[in-house]
Amino acid sequence: QYLIEINSADSTKLVELKGIGPVLASRIIKFRKKLGGFYSIFQLKEVYGIKPETFEKIKDNITADTSQIKKININEAGYHELKNHPYIGNYEAQAIIAYKKIKGRINNLFELVDNKIITDSVAKKVSYYFCFN
DSSP: OEEEEEEEEEEOHHHTTTTHHHHHHHHHHHHHHHHHHHGGGGGGGGGOOOOOHHHHGGGGEEOOOOOGOEEEEEOOOOOOOOSTTTTOOOOHHHHHHHHHHHHHHHOHHHHHOOOOOOOOHHHHHHTTTTTOO
16 A cells, blocks of 8 residues: 555545544544644544554554644734644633733744743644744
8 A cells, every 4th residue: 555645635635544434533633624734644633533453554554744733823823723723722822812901912932932922842743833933
């Protein structure tokens, strides 16, 4: 079997993977859309319904092209756009908006970590999705 690129594959391509049916394929696409794309194939484990054994079966047949990731400009993003990202919760979205009101702009994720708005582990995950220009 050949490699399937999970950031561009449609449901027809995804169901070619062992253990992925139409329901899981649509969940993968829905999660990918909420994320902005996958930076790692291991993020597929976060998709509801993908069992560890299913992931084990497909991991050698998938790849993630990070150039396909849709980035969010954190300085232009509103509350809802931030809150709707799977790695940013309601509290973090509110805190980011409040911080922007005070500071005017955010220059990097370290600012948010230093001010206890997001944790270091969240910063690592969202670093693929946020830009600051």
